[in-house]
Amino acid sequence: MKILIAIDSFKGSISSIDASEAISLGIWDVDHEAEIVALPLADGGEGTVEALVQATEGQFIHKEVTGPLNEKVDAVYGILGDKKTAVIEAAAACGLPLVPLNKRNPLITTTYGVGELIRDAINKGCREFVIGLGGSATNDAGVGMLQALGFSFLTQLNEEVSPGGQGLRDIRKIDTKHVIPELKACTFKVACDVNNPLYGPNGAAFIFGPQKGATPEMIKELDKGLETFTRIVRQELGKDIHNIDGAGAAGGLGAAFAGLLDARLQSGIELVLEIIGMERKMHGADLVITGEGKLDGQTSMGKAPLGVAKLAHKHKIPVIALAGCITEEADRLNELGITSFFSITNRPMALEEAMDPAVTFNNLRSTTTQLFRLLKAVQSNAKM
Template sequence: MKVLIAIDSFKGSISSIDGSKAISLGIKDVDPDIEIVTLPLADGGEGTVEALVQATEGQFVKREVIGPLHEKVDAVYGILGDKKTAVIEVAAACGLPLVPSNKRNPFVTTTYGVGELICDAIEKGCRDFVIGLGGSATNDAGVGMLQALGFKFLNQYNEEIGWGGKELQNIHKIDVADIHPELQACTFKVACDVNNPLYGPTGAAYIFGPQKGATAEMIKELDQGLENFAQIVLDELGMDIHNIAGAGAAGGLGAAFAGFLHASLQSGIQLILDLIAMEEKIQGADFVITGEGRLDGQTSMGKAPLGVAQLAHKHHIPVIALAGGISEDTSTLNKLGITSYFSIMNAPMSLEEAMDSKITFDNLRLTTKQLFRLIRAVR
């Protein structure tokens, strides 16, 4: 028997890699001879670097960069096994966890560190990039990142603007004379699972600003800055970055990647599945095991387990999904490729206990062991 394990992390509890180990042990407890293929998963958000480095036998790179509050932070990105593809989670350089809750202020937070990571990867020979958007503390439309890559944004006095979302309304001119010389040789694939435009009622500031510390008055000003930036880009460079689907992702980083770096914005899970050659490795599998921390209606909107299930369904392979929590609307997943799903919770417990990594590990192992005892008996 061959079993392919492809689970996302159980956010805040256990990583995709450790969760996969627990499931593997549960299977081996029943039958040590079962062939197991493990593919750690992510959907473009947290855990993407770790999953792709592990799946491709790549390497991690640590680099000191300018963080969201203009202070130095250590950020980690990955170089995949092909030695030419870098994978970067923008949150590593400008994420919300890097900003204490009492200091969250998208007027000042910058994406400059993301550009520094790209430059570092270019210097190490990478020309292909996989970018995971999400979790940013910023609303600067990626201008900070572009500044690190050599783009200059000038105010009415022909001086370079500073960092942060508040500076966008001061942009009057764009200078592209000194951009990084290797950028034209680079390709960018960006995992982006939102369709928000850059500004307006459904744009970056109004939809994502509050979680980044923006007040109602700040949101109005940030939105005006985004609109000003989009208009200057249209006038100076002839690019409409506002109406790109996903332009408003990660505080407008989607617009910067798609417009200035000609990136392809695509479904996070589909991008990851392609990169780890999931369709090739699923061949011959008798079962696929997937899962994440919570299975619910959002899972059917394109998250990792559904992407795995749809691919397995294409090849007529049964799919078992494991999760910490399961909601009432999870049954819709049975119609979308997941054969059956199970909660790993085996007793009443507090949220703190449920999030404990050791408890999660043990529960994943135990649940898998019991499932495969049943499978062995039936077969």
């Protein structure tokens, strides 16, 4: 029996790699001869670098960069096994966890470190990039990132604007004379699972600003800045960045990538599955096991387990999904390609205990063991 394991991390508990190991052990507890193919999985957010580096036998790169508060932070990105593709999570350089609660202020937080990671990868020979958006503490429309790559955003006095969202309203001119020349040879694929415009009621500031520490007054100022930035980009570069689907992602990083770096924004899970060659590796599989920490209505909107299930359904391979928590909205997943799903929580327990890495690991293993005991019994009876 060939089983493909493609499971996302259980956020706040265990990684995709550890979850895969637990499931593998659960299978081997019952079937010592099972052929297991385990592919670490992510949906373009947290864990994407780890999953893609592991899947392609790449390497992790550690780099000190400018953090969201203009302080130095240690960030990690990956270079894939082809040695020419870099995978970067924007949150590694400008993520919300890097900013203490009492210092969250998107008027001042910057994406400069994201540009420094890109520049470092370019210096190491990379010309293809996979970028994971999401979880940023910023609302600077990617201006900080672009400055690190050589763009200049100037005020009426011909001075560089202040970092963060506060500087956007002061932009009057864009100077591209010092953009690093290698950038022209680079291609960017960006994992983006929102379709918000850059500004307005559904834009970056109004929708995502509050979780980044923005007050109602800040949100209005940030939104005005994003509108000003849009106008100046149109005026100086002839590009409309406002109406790009996903322009408002990660505080406007989506607009910077798509509008100024000609990036392709696409579904995070589709991008990851494409890079790791999921469909090719499914060939010959008898069963696919996927899952994540919580199966709910959001899963059906295009998260990792659904992306795996769609591919498996295409090849008529049954899919089991495992999760720590399953809500009523998950019932729809049966119609979308997941054959059956199971919670690994085997008794009443507090959330803190359920999310303990050791508990999650053991629960994944024991649930898998029980499922395969059933499968083995069914197979045995079918042969009689």
